[in-house]
Amino acid sequence: MKRLIIISVVLFFGIIYSPKSYSQNDPMFTHYMWNEMFINPAYAGSRDAVSFFGLSRQQWVGIDGAPITQSMSINGPFFEKKAGLGLSILHENIGVTNETSCMGSFAYHIKTDKKGKLAFGLSAGVVTMREELTNVITQKPDDIHFQANTPLLVMPNVSYGMYYYTAKFYVGLSIPRILSNTVTAGSWNVKNKFNFSQMHYNLISGYVFDLSRGIKLKPTIFCRSAYASPIEVSASINAFLKDCIWVGMSYRTGDAVSMLLAVQFTPNLRLGYSYDYTTSKLRKFNSGTHEISIGFDYPLGKLKTASPRLF
Secondary structure (H helix, E strand, C coil), rough: CHHHHHHHHHHHHHHHCCCCCCCCCCCCCCHHHHCCCHHCCCHHHCCCCEEEEEEEEEEECCCCCEEEEEEEEEEEEEEECCEEEEEEEEEECCEEEEEEEEEEEEEEEEEEECCCCEEEEEEEEEEEEECCCHHHCCCCCCHHHHHCCCCEEEEEEEEEEEEEECCCCEEEEEECEEEEEEEECCCCEEEEECCCHHHEEEEEEEEEEEEEECEHHHHCCCCCCCCCCEEEEEEEEEEECCCEEEEEEEEEECCEEEEEEEEEEEEEEEEEEEEEEECCHHHHHHCCCCEEEEEEEECCCCCCCCCCCCC
């Protein structure tokens, strides 16, 4: 029997058969510095192009039922770059749990000075979840608890963010899920309400240093916090060489050390790969985490990209 699938199922039943509960946790990405649409809706329209980003992450290779995540986003400016629209889709499998989210984003950008803009963003959409219990291998084939999957749960949610950026610096603060979704066991009724104690908060920032004509250095930091939980921090540093190669490393508290490599084939096309070495106790049971991503910018109108955007 697959150990992690059993753990996932046990945890799930332990949650849903409490009086009322459902908890959503946003996945963590090593390529978070390029995947900002999933972090902050105010990022939509901050580039002078229609931007596409796709990512696939296979976590803790070697552990059955470990998280497998795919994400895709597209965003672009409109209304003379005073506003932005975006769409983000994410699908994740953890054990027998299948979760998909689809969020549409709107952001409004205000020019604050000659160098920077301040954006306010809001996104809204739905999250669907189903437990595929029939996939569990049991010792008793007629176990009634695993003869049917749970209903498909559809839960709305909203996120909000602020984002300040210049050509070399950015900082953003966001609340990825404002609504608390709770499920009543048995009837599977979903209730949605504001619950500040269950909200998560994201803070992300980065800066680009010009070390020489052909070398740029980009340190970034990403902090996530929730009520009564320790702050999770990801810190990374990436070097951009000759406008062509990205090389970097990052550290995520209590989780992993990562190495990142990306190739900027053109100013508008980037392909990246990262490997995470697990630093927690789980390192004994897995061979690491792999993540690949692709980013593409389509310039609008007469805009031409002479050099790649660094965030």
